[in-house]
Amino acid sequence: MSADPGAGLSAASVDEALLPDGGDRPHAAAALAAVRAHGPGALAADVAREAAALGLRHGPAGEDHLFAVDPVPRVLGRSEWQELATGLDQRLRALEAFVADAHGPREAVRAGVVPAVVLDTNRYLAPGLAPPRRWIGMAGPDVVRGADGRFVVLEDNVRTPTLLAFALAARDLVAPRLGVQPGPAPVREAAVAAMRQMLAAATDLPDPVVAVLGDGPRSGVPWEIDRFGEMVDAPVVLPSQLTARGDALVLPDGRRVDLLWRRTSEERLTGDDGRPNELGELLLGPLRAGTVTVVNAFGTGVADDKRTFPYVEDLVRLFLGEEPLLRSQPAYDLGDPAQCRAALDRLPELVLKPRSGSGGHGVLIGPRADPEALERARAAVLADPGEWIAQEPVAISTHPTVVDGALVPRHVDYRPYAFCTDDGTVVLPGGFTRVSLTEGELVVNASQGGGGKDTWVVG
Template sequence: MSTGTTTGTTTGAKLEGSVDRTARGALEEALALDEALAPDGRERPHAAAALAAVRRHDLAALAAEVARDAERRGLHRGIGSEDDVLPVDPVPRVVHGAEWDRLASGLAQRVRALEAFAADAHGAREAVRAGVVPAQVVDSSRYHAPGLPPPRVFVGMAGPDVVRGADGRLVVLEDNVRTPTMLAYALALREVVGERLRVRPGPRPVRAAARAAAWGVLRAATPVPDPVVAVLDDDGPGRVRWEVGALAALLGVPAVRPAQLRPRGGALVLPDGRRVDVLWRRTSEERLHDDAGRLNALGQLLLGPLRAGSLAVVNAFGSGVADDKRTYPYVEDLVRFFCGEEPLLGSVPAYDLGDPRQLVQALPRLHELVVKPRSGSGGRGVLIGPRASAQQLARARAAVAAEPGEWIAQEVVALSTHPTAVDGALVPRHVDLRPFAFCDGERVVVLPGGFTRVALGAGELVVNASQGGGAKDTWVV
């Protein structure tokens, strides 16, 4: 770990500790690689046109226009009293096309391996027998779903979190193949920001590609030649309810809640009486059973049609075994095993703390590492070792010692920055990236652009949109 670096593994974490966060944050931002500006302050060529377009506006006025447009479109996040408009930065993040193509190749390779592993974990378990992944990782995963007919595709859509370190390399922080969100927000940002700046030639178009890729996955999920598709929402409040409706509108299909579906002859029918063939699941519930093995409400609704083969779900139940954080340390080896190739895209070095040998390596270094619960999401439960107090570290060591199989640790990554509009000025703020990859079982399509999350406070590392971070339009040029 380099002294003073920020951590790419802090997406969504609520950071506490004994350090002076303002001073440390300023130092970290000074040391981080900036994606649009060279160390001497000159604009990087691939970002110059976008920055010039931004500077043609009064920055404060542009930011206010973008905020009003986001409000008008209903780009809300959160639940109840926490519900607010997603902060949208008017400065797009620009990625050079050649670098994006390399990233897309690496993501496609990785998703192919994860798809193969999800199928293998529910079938032959060749990766376990070959010693690539410990049997306990699969057997103890909350997302393992035995007893269901194998779906045609497990990982229909992936939304990995990708970070850029101080060495300039893009690496995967998390794979997110259960229910990745923010796709519809990414498409809306192109309209809110990209179309307003009117850069010509502009970024690669993404909306039509997203619609075609999503339909490709949904059709591949079922043998029905002209399937009836619906987007499935939660019955209760949902943090991304706006996105559910937006995705349904993109596809031209209904958005439904479980309470609106009715069983009929081993199938499910929509409110209009049609039998639904494929559900694109956007629910916060990602399993059919609770921890005790009892069917939950979603399981009571869907298990019968799934077993009967009358219904397909994207992403399929069971895909989460490939997204269990205890699987993450083994993904590069899974690429080698299933693809017969060296990984084109790396992972952040990580430790499976359920493996006694890796635990011995990591436990003395928790103050240098990021510690994550294996089934957590949104940054909840994450400990940032370099920013933690002695008391927090002691609690983390005790928790890991009590249940080592429930934790992983990752090395620290220097999270890159990007110019961001704050109070009428351009200042560096930390960013990460969520690209979107669609797998139809035969090929993987990576959309030309994604969702960039940006920490809005000076020295802040919280980029997760559900915990105060903002968003940037992401251009591939």
């Protein structure tokens, strides 16, 4: 195991909108000029008022908070965005092939690309179900720009990617106020069309009855789930509102559901003990009978298990015979004894992630951890190495952000959204930029106080 010397936290972060001398980057100059003309503080206050009026809140009931929309958009040139979209298409084609393989022949194991234990211990496998027409419907990877200026993937997010509706709201709140011409590529119409194409591609039925499955107050994004229902013209229901009648799944109005877009926090049909959970009790019968299709399909998470992540570039090579266009940030499977020993020797230099974690919870950033935290992490890894991966740190980029009325640099990541359709992968022109609102903070997740930026594709 060797570190990438250009990827560590000691390297200087690139600013997305400002040159090293403080001047505006040409692609971002018009947007920054519009923000300054409005006055950053006044613009931020105006956007916050409108976000509150929309009910733009994040988090489960009792813990929800107003989602912070920063009024300074992130701007990407079309050529760079197109390069990223092409790489994302390639990556998703390989992950789709891997999920199918994991539920069937396991060629990736036989070829020595993925250790058998990674699949044998994967919580997201869904054996015994008929293979779906397509495993991955929607993806929203977490992508960052490192000190070398290149985008790399930190996580793939092909189970239940969130925040697209927040991204569309940010566009409505920010772009019209700034009035930059020519403006960013339109995204809402593209999103609605891509969602409907994705759902149509999931089934052979010409006119399926579609429902969006949420989980009510337990969800961190109930506002988003309601918006998705509106965009695809389908009812939003809870598991308790559906009935398994024979081999069919029935809506409250008596119609049989053909296609279920699952947006629940629960992403499995069984618990760790193998017994059906609430969703399993409801859905296993219809799924086994083939009377209902679920998007993203149960089992897709096998490609989103963090212990799979270190092998994704080799999966591109195996299944597509191509070199990866969009690279993974180097990561190490600590279930492998040699990789585990090497990672523990370098623990203060690495980022440690729990295998099934989400929302940034449980992540240890070694270069910023104190000795006590490092020792706790070491003990946790030694107790169960297969539940952890390590990743090389990234000096993730910053972007001018309004804090207390002033423009200041804050760290950002990028979440492009892709939909898999019969006509290929549709990557929306924009996506969402998540931003930490705390100086120096590298964790940008909304569940830990982060906000979001409208993201423009121009040129």
